[in-house]
Amino acid sequence: xxxxxxxxxxxxxxxxxxxxxxxxxxxxxxxxxxxxxxxxxxxxxxxxxxxxxxxxxxxxxxxxxxxxxxxxxxxxxxxxxxxxxxxxxxxxxxxxxxxxxxxxxxxxxxxxxxxxxxxxxxxxxxxxxxxxxxxxxxxxxxxxxxxxxxxxxxxxxxxxxxxxxxxxxxxxxxxxxxxxxxxxxxxxxxxxxxxxxxxxxxxxxxxxxxxxxxxxxxxx
Amino acid sequence: xxxxxxxxxxxxxxxxxxxxxxxxxxxxxxxxxxxxxxxxxxxxxxxxxxxxxxxxxxxxxxxxxxxxxxxxxxxxxxxxxxxxxxxxxxxxxxxxxxxxxxxxxxxxxxxxxxxxxxxxxxxxxxxxxxxxxxxxxxxxxxxxxxxxxxxxxxxxxxxxxxxxxxxxxxxxxxxxxxxxxxxxxxxxxxxxxxxxxxxxxxxxxxxxxxxxxxxxxxxxxxxxxxxxxxxxxxxxxxxxxxxxxxxxxxxxxxxxxxxxxxxxxxxxxxxxxxxxxxxxxxxxxxxxxxxxxxxxxxxxxxxxxxxxxxxxxxxxxxxxxxxxxxxxxxx
Numbered sequence: 001x002x003x004x005x006x007x008x009x010x011x012x013x014x015x016x017x018x019x020x021x022x023x024x025x026x027x028x029x030x031x032x033x034x035x036x037x038x039x040x041x042x043x044x045x046x047x048x049x050x051x052x053x054x055x056x057x058x059x060x061x062x063x064x065x066x067x068x069x070x071x072x073x074x075x076x077x078x079x080x081x082x083x084x085x086x087x088x089x090x091x092x093x094x095x096x097x098x099x100x101x102x103x104x105x106x107x108x109x110x111x112x113x114x115x116x117x118x119x120x121x122x123x124x125x126x127x128x129x130x131x132x133x134x135x136x137x138x139x140x141x142x143x144x145x146x147x148x149x150x151x152x153x154x155x156x157x158x159x160x161x162x163x164x165x166x167x168x169x170x171x172x173x174x175x176x177x178x179x180x181x182x183x184x185x186x187x188x189x190x191x192x193x194x195x196x197x198x199x200x201x202x203x204x205x206x207x208x209x210x211x212x213x214x215x216x217x218x219x220x
Numbered sequence: 221x222x223x224x225x226x227x228x229x230x231x232x233x234x235x236x237x238x239x240x241x242x243x244x245x246x247x248x249x250x251x252x253x254x255x256x257x258x259x260x261x262x263x264x265x266x267x268x269x270x271x272x273x274x275x276x277x278x279x280x281x282x283x284x285x286x287x288x289x290x291x292x293x294x295x296x297x298x299x300x301x302x303x304x305x306x307x308x309x310x311x312x313x314x315x316x317x318x319x320x321x322x323x324x325x326x327x328x329x330x331x332x333x334x335x336x337x338x339x340x341x342x343x344x345x346x347x348x349x350x351x352x353x354x355x356x357x358x359x360x361x362x363x364x365x366x367x368x369x370x371x372x373x374x375x376x377x378x379x380x381x382x383x384x385x386x387x388x389x390x391x392x393x394x395x396x397x398x399x400x401x402x403x404x405x406x407x408x409x410x411x412x413x414x415x416x417x418x419x420x421x422x423x424x425x426x427x428x429x430x431x432x433x434x435x436x437x438x439x440x441x442x443x444x445x446x447x448x449x450x451x452x453x454x455x456x457x458x459x460x461x462x463x464x465x466x467x468x469x470x471x472x473x474x475x476x477x478x479x480x481x482x483x484x485x486x487x488x489x490x491x492x493x494x495x496x497x498x499x500x501x502x503x504x505x506x507x508x509x510x511x512x513x514x515x516x517x518x519x520x521x522x523x524x525x526x527x528x529x530x531x532x533x534x535x536x537x538x539x540x541x542x543x544x545x546x547x548x549x550x551x
Contacts, residue, residue, distance in 0.1 A: 029521055035320070036309030036516045037372060097521050105509075113507050170370075170507065172417045172488060173317040 005071035014075055018082045021049045022089065039097035046090035051164065051180050053083040054157055058187040065194070077133055080153070084130035091123045115166030122159035125152050154191075157184045277444040278303040284441035286359030286379050291434040293460075293537040294362040301374035303443050305517040310450045311368065312469055313417055314403075314410040321412070322450035328409040329470070331454040340400075340476040343391035350454055354440060357385035361444075362437060364460035366467075367499045367532045373513045378458055379441030384432045392428065392476045399431040400424075400481035401457055402473035418484050424468040425481030425495070426459065427541075435460055435537055461534040463497045494551040498542070499532035503551045 004010065025045045028034050034041035057079040064072040094116075099106045110116045129150055131137075138146045161184060165177045277283060289295060312322035334350040359379050367373045387399070405421035407413050413420050430436065437458040440447060447453040452469025459466045465485055475481075485493035492506050501511045512525040531538050542550075 032520055034521075036305035037319070037514065038521045039514065040372075042521070100524060108509065112504065112509060115507075166507075170489075170492070171317050173415075 002071050043093050046086055046093055050086040050090050053086055055183050057083055062190045081130055084126040087123050087126045115163050118159050119163040122156045125156050154188055281445040284379050284446045285444045286361045289360035289362045293435055293534055296363050296365055298375045300377055301517040306374055306376055307448045309516055312450055314412045316412045317417055325411055326449035329449045334454050336471055337473045338390045341393040341396035342476045357381040365532050366464055367513060369463040371513050372516055374516050376442055378437055378439045380437045380439035382434045383436045383438040386438055387432060395478050396476035397428055398477045398481055399426050399428055400475040400477055401468040401471055403468045404470040404472050418488050422484045424466055424483050430541055461531040461538045463499055466497050496550050500547055501528040503548055
């Protein structure tokens with residue numbers, strides 16, 4: 001497993017896999033295979049994939065820790081960038097195909113439909129994270145500040161669920177919202193639980209040296 | 221024979237027998253409308269035949285054709301939505317909430333035998349078999365715009381006749397003010413009915429004069445064939461000047477009442493879906509504008525949205541039904 005994950009071709013392969021849903025949607029749109037309302041199908045498809053990639057990227061760390069495969073961390077940044085990519089495409093197709101680039105109409109729509117405001121906010125946060133995803137940005141921001149900024153991915157998750165919930169509220173149809181909500185909530189729950197556990201651990205053994213702590217972390 | 225009368229030769233009309241000016245003028249208007257309709261109807265019939273000829277019958281279901289309708293406004297001359305789109309993009313929550321669900325799931329629906337029950341404030345209550353309903357009046361072709369509250373629209377050639385033909389036949393009592401439509405809710409064949417998205421069965425309603433309007437259609441077919449199941453087979457209502465959800469599908473009961481019916485969407489979200497639900501670009505849905513609409517089947521991804529018309533473009537025909545009403549309040 002580790003060998004596979006560390007393979008030279010692993011990253012390019014994951015990249016191509018991540019691009020597949022977009023390629024499919026792009027092809028279907030071009031070939032007029034998106035059904036009776038192609039604009040709606042495209043916007044929804046891109047939104048669905050944004051949520052899916054959000055779940056995937058947030059699952060990386062829990063998976064890494066639980067299965068003891070640190071090599072998984074190699075893919076996290078790329079997966080995160082794909083979240084931002086699909087979100088941006090989702091937003092762009094709304095602007096282009098739903099609103100026909102009419103700025104005044106878009107402004108009215110945002111005022112009228114809070115779910116669009118919430119979605120745009122999530123998109124903005126994702127864009128900020130994407131723009132600061134490279135190594136030099138970490139250095140420039142300082143690790144702590146950078147970490148705090150990128151922890152706002154949980155805010156994005158919450159906003160995305162709210163966005164989806166409000167969108168579906170008109171139909172009273174929350175089954176899909178519930179699925180994504182449960183997945184994202186349990187991924188966040190795991191983080192909280194993990195953080196609490198660590199805090200308890202360090203409270204129990206205050207005498208532990210820095211070196212010891214680092215060793216314990218590495219073992220996991 | 222006036223001499224023999226008590227008032228010495230002249231019969232004075234009772235006050236109640238004098239036609240009021242308003243009613244008199246209404247009749248004049250109606251006559252004018254009928255006259256315009258007769259002239260327009262001939263033209264519309266001709267245009268309609270051409271429009272219908274442009275799309276061939278899909279050849280998937282039993283044929284059902286009618287004579288082009290002469291009802292004013294019944295033959296819009298817009299380009300028809302392709303049959304494929306009209307039968308694959310549907311809201312019919314009894315079969316699921318996704319637009320593709322009805323076409324996917326409606327195959328299980330059993331449409332024969334089928335009866336529609338007439339009940340409530342009506343002289344000739346009872347069960348009417350589909351065969352009898354089909355023969356009750358001459359089938360007409362009508363091309364209506366259909367506007368969904370979600371902001372999309374279609375142009376569909378229906379087959380059927382004015383609901384008023386049925387209503388007149390069953391003779392509602394003078395106390396009847398509303399008509400309630402109840403549609404099938406069969407757990408065994410309709411997977412959506414076990415969900416709690418709406419309260420089942422789906423109920424819709426009209427004021428009696430709206431139901432009597434010649435444009436209100438009792439429909440048995442579309443595109444020259446019997447209705448596909450996902451479009452409300454075997455019999456449905458079509459009210460072209462109201463948002464699509466007012467047009468109840470797969471009808472099993474028509475009830476005449478003196479109270480405004482509690483309709484399914486109004487019960488689910490009263491602030492979003494009023495009883496009247498007339499297409500009105502000036503009354504936004506609480507969460508989106510109703511000023512424009514996307515015409516399904518028109519030019520794909522880059523098609524421009526259409527401006528939505530008051531009463532979906534049927535203002536000339538139905539506007540007088542709402543004279544004096546505040547349509548912002550009675551949305």
